[in-house]
Amino acid sequence: xxxDSRLMLDEIQxxxxxxxxxxxxxxxxxxxxxxxxxxxxxxxxxxxxxxSNKREDEMRLNFRQMMFIIPQVQVLA
Numbered sequence: 001x002x003x004d005s006r007l008m009l010d011e012i013q014x015x016x017x018x019x020x021x022x023x024x025x026x027x028x029x030x031x032x033x034x035x036x037x038x039x040x041x042x043x044x045x046x047x048x049x050x051x052s053n054k055r056e057d058e059m060r061l062n063f064r065q066m067m068f069i070i071p072q073v074q075v076l077a
Contacts, residue, residue: 005047005050008043008046008047008050008051011043012043012044012047015043016040018036019040
């Protein structure tokens, strides 16, 4: 099976957004938030494993680009 790094980064972004949305609605220690966080960790790990043979600069650029489009987490007091 062939993986596309851009598609995987999109999947990571969607999972991150879902985690942030859930954390804002239900709290950072909510079971759903924790589950999304763990799923996000797994996706990032898989991405790193699959694309570790690529040039490091390309990977850094992809992650850097992804970081700029992540919404800021709003901490509810």
